Amino acid sequence: MNDIFIDVDYAQIYKHGQKIGGDVFLLSRNPENDQIVCTLSDGLGSGVKANVLASLTARMAHKLSFSPMDLTHSARIIMNTLPVCKERKISYATFTIADIRHEKGEEVRVNLVEYDNPSALVFRGVNSYLWQPERIDLEREGAFKQEVLGHSQLKLSIGSRLVIFSDGATQAGMGKSLPLGWRLEGVRSFAQAQIEANPDISSHDLAQAIVCRAHSLDRLSAKDDITCMVVYVRKPRRTLVVTGPPFTVEHDQDLVEKIRLFEGKKIVSGGTTAQIVSRLLAKPLKVDMSCWSPQVPPCSIMEGIDLVTEGMLTLSKVAIALEQKKPVRSLPNDAVRKFIQVMQESDQVHFIVGTKINEAHQDPNIPVEIGIRRTLIGRLRKALEDNYLKETSQEYI
Amino acid sequence: MGKKERVSVKICVGTACFVQGGADLLLYNEFLDPVVLGGCDIEGVSCLGGCKDPNAKDRPPYVQIGGVIHGDMTQEKLCKLLAEAVHA
Numbered sequence: 001m002n003d004i005f006i007d008v009d010y011a012q013i014y015k016h017g018q019k020i021g022g023d024v025f026l027l028s029r030n031p032e033n034d035q036i037v038c039t040l041s042d043g044l045g046s047g048v049k050a051n052v053l054a055s056l057t058a059r060m061a062h063k064l065s066f067s068p069m070d071l072t073h074s075a076r077i078i079m080n081t082l083p084v085c086k087e088r089k090i091s092y093a094t095f096t097i098a099d100i101r102h103e104k105g106e107e108v109r110v111n112l113v114e115y116d117n118p119s120a121l122v123f124r125g126v127n128s129y130l131w132q133p134e135r136i137d138l139e140r141e142g143a144f145k146q147e148v149l150g151h152s153q154l155k156l157s158i159g160s161r162l163v164i165f166s167d168g169a170t171q172a173g174m175g176k177s178l179p180l181g182w183r184l185e186g187v188r189s190f191a192q193a194q195i196e197a198n199p200d201i202s203s204h205d206l207a208q209a210i211v212c213r214a215h216s217l218d219r220l221s222a223k224d225d226i227t228c229m230v231v232y233v234r235k236p237r238r239t240l241v242v243t244g245p246p247f248t249v250e251h252d253q254d255l256v257e258k259i260r261l262f263e264g265k266k267i268v269s270g271g272t273t274a275q276i277v278s279r280l281l282a283k284p285l286k287v288d289m290s291c292w293s294p295q296v297p298p299c300s301i302m303e304g305i306d307l308v309t310e311g312m313l314t315l316s317k318v319a320i321a322l323e324q325k326k327p328v329r330s331l332p333n334d335a336v337r338k339f340i341q342v343m344q345e346s347d348q349v350h351f352i353v354g355t356k357i358n359e360a361h362q363d364p365n366i367p368v369e370i371g372i373r374r375t376l377i378g379r380l381r382k383a384l385e386d387n388y389l390k391e392t393s394q395e396y397i
Numbered sequence: 398m399g400k401k402e403r404v405s406v407k408i409c410v411g412t413a414c415f416v417q418g419g420a421d422l423l424l425y426n427e428f429l430d431p432v433v434l435g436g437c438d439i440e441g442v443s444c445l446g447g448c449k450d451p452n453a454k455d456r457p458p459y460v461q462i463g464g465v466i467h468g469d470m471t472q473e474k475l476c477k478l479l480a481e482a483v484h485a
Contacts, residue, residue, distance in 0.1 A: 271411040271443035287410055287441030292423060297415040298441050310443070312412050358412075 002391070004106055004158065005236035005347045006036055009203040010229035011211040015046045015168075016221040022050025023166045023227035024058040029389070030066070034102040037065050040229055041095040042117060042166045044085055050093075050225075053082060057093040061113075065097050071113050072136055075149055079140060090144050096120060096164050100231060106158050108233050114150040118170045121163040121188055122154060126196045128188055129160075156233045159199075161206070163191055168226035169210060173217030182217055203230035236391075238264030239346035243311055244354025244373050245272050246397045255397055256280040258352060259305075265342055268302070270311030273354060278302055293334040307342055309335035315376050318343075322383035349384060351377050351394040404437045404482045407461040411444035419458035421472055428472045429479065436483035 014021045022043045029036050039062045043053030057078055064074035082091035094116035102108045112120060114133065122129040133150035140147055156162060165187065174181035182190075187210060194201055194209050201209075210228040218226075240262045246255050256277055259266055268274050278285040283303045292298035296317055297310035317336045328344065331337040343349060353373060377394060384390040408422050409415075425439055447459040447466055455468025460475060462482055467474075 274443050285443060287443065289423070289439075289441050292410075292420075294420050297410040297412070297419070298423070300441075300443055308443075310410065310412055310415065313415065 002034075002102070002236065002348075004102055004108065005234055006100060006102065006108060007203040007232040007234060007347075008036060008038055008100075008229070009207055010038075010040075010227060011204070011207040012225065012227040013168075013211055013215050013222050015223065015225050016218075018047050018225070020048055020051045021225045021227070022046045022054055023168065023225040024051065024054040025227060025229055026058045026062045028062065028066075035066075036100040036231075037062060038098050038100070038164075038229060038231070039065070039095060040117065040164055040166060040227060041093050042168075042225070042227075044088065044090070044092040046225065049085070053091075053093040056082060057095050061095050061097050065099050065113075071097075071151065072138060072149065075113075075115065075138060075147075076140055079138070079143070079147065094167075098162060098164065098231065100156075108156045108160075110152075110154040110156055110162060110231075112150075112152040112154060112162075114152075115147070118165060118167055118184055118187075119150065121184075121191060122156070123161045123163070123192065123195055124157070125159050126192060126199065128192055156231070158233055158235060160233050161191075161195070161203075162231040163187075163206070163210070163228065164230075165210065165228040166225060168222060168224035169214045169228055171224060172214035172222075172226065173219075174223070176219055177217050182214060187214075200234075203232045206230045206232070236347040237345060238262075238348045238350065239267065239342055240264060240350050240352065241267045241269060242273060242277070242352045242354075243269040243315065243377070244358075245270070245276055245356040247355040251397055252276050252280060255352065255354070258397075262350075265306045265346065266304070267307045267309070267339065267342060268305050269309045269315055269339075270354070272358070273311070274300060274302065274308045277305065291334055291338070293332040293336075296334040296336050299335045299338060307335075307338055309339060312373065312376065314339060315373075315380065319376055319379040319383060322380065322387060325387050343384060343390070344388065346390065348391040348393075349381075351381070351392065353377050353394060353396050355396050401436070404463050404479065405461075406437050406439045406463075406479065407442040407445065408439065409443075409445040409447070409457070409459045409461075410441040411448065411457075413448040414445075414458035417457045418471065422458060422460065422470060422475060424472075425475070429476060433476070433479050433483045437479060 010025045026039045039058045041054040041058035043050035060078045084091045096117045097113045099111040133152040136149040138147040171181040207228045207230045214226045286301045288299045300308040314335045318339045381392040445459045458470045460470045
């Protein structure tokens with residue numbers, strides 16, 4: 001598993017009264033060469049017309065950035081292709097492309113191309129990093145204005161953030177609370193204050209905070225689409241899920257040792273497994289009777305373990321909830337909800353699956369849904385990878 | 398007369414017990430007589446081991462009352478056994 005995790009997320013609020021956005025954000029991951037490409041485009045005007053322009057631009061920019069083609073050539077192709085606005089007689093959409101590659105070590109290389117969007121911000125920890133992008137004049141035939149691309153090669157180390165936003169953010173509050181709008185400096189100092197207040201703030205929360213602040217400066221009636229995207233390079237948050245007792249009693253100690261040495265959150269799923277861990281760690285196990293639902297047995301509490309649950313019933317309900325992408329808030333306050341919360345807050349999940357057969361589950365009266373542990377873990381991993389883009393791994397004991 | 402000892406009750410919440418009626422027993426606050434409830438210390442336990450005993454005569458769900466494990470537990474049976482234990 002990677003020792004570095006690139007957390008990318010965005011937040012968006014449409015212009016007041018619009019049901020469709022003129023800012024378009026696209027994100028693709030290419031797991032083969034650890035490449036992530038994100039594109040933000042802002043189309044001329046608002047509503048459907050802007051959305052068409054921005055979607056076209058973002059999609060083209062996105063596809064072209066995966067090709068080896070020279071970026072100025074790609075930019076020319078995009079601008080020549082855009083349809084012309086009927087009112088303004090010009091074709092126009094801004095874009096920012098961030099091509100993010102994790103090569104070796106703990107550094108991430110970003111190839112940033114900006115055209116007419118507010119310039120991106122980079123934070124190294126809480127400090128804002130300033131740089132001068134290389135300016136490339138497109139000198140395109142038939143251009144209605146000078147077209148200058150900004151090109152930068154940046155290096156992001158662990159703890160760095162790249163913040164990209166549309167002019168809806170920098171112009172928020174213009175003519176209302178602020179004469180010239182929020183401006184780049186306003187966004188920069190707000191983002192810096194957010195990072196200072198919470199150094200581990202996730203990309204999702206930071207993007208959301210910036211967009212909400214811009215929206216409130218616009219007095220909750222946005223004058224333009226407000227979009228913000230954040231890339232955060234950090235150490236992965238790891239979770240260990242232990243389920244099922246080891247095949248032979250001799251391996252019990254190995255299992256407990258693995259739990260003890262693991263750095264991250266720890267979940268033990270299974271009554272017998274929990275009893276083994278409790279006995280060998282010499283930590284008492286207490287059932288928490290306040291946290292259960294008719295479908296899911298109660299959780300237990302054990303010092304040193306973040307969550308202790310029953311095994312097969314809980315895991316099968318977790319698998320169903322993850323497969324159906326059920327929102328956490330819609331679930332009852334039981335072990336499944338707690339399990340899913342931990343999963344969602346993790347980047348990498350490692351499963352240790354005990355292979356001992358549980359005699360108690362061989363009874364024909366037991367419901368069919370208590371299937372084979374291995375199949376269930378397979379379903380969980382697939383759902384986590386496909387629906388939540390988590391990295392997972394597994395070992396048997 | 399000395400203070401009467403409270404009855405220790407452990408309800409198994411292991412998978413086999415939970416799916417065969419144990420979930421109903423966890424609603425003890427709703428079906429037990431408050432006087433009986435007041436005389437008991439009820440807690441959950443992850444497995445009492447009854448389901449794994451090949452020679453067991455009774456079946457899950459299991460509840461341990463004052464150190465003795467009882468199987469085939471239902472809400473009615475639990476009411477009766479606890480009332481006997483508390484009023485004994």
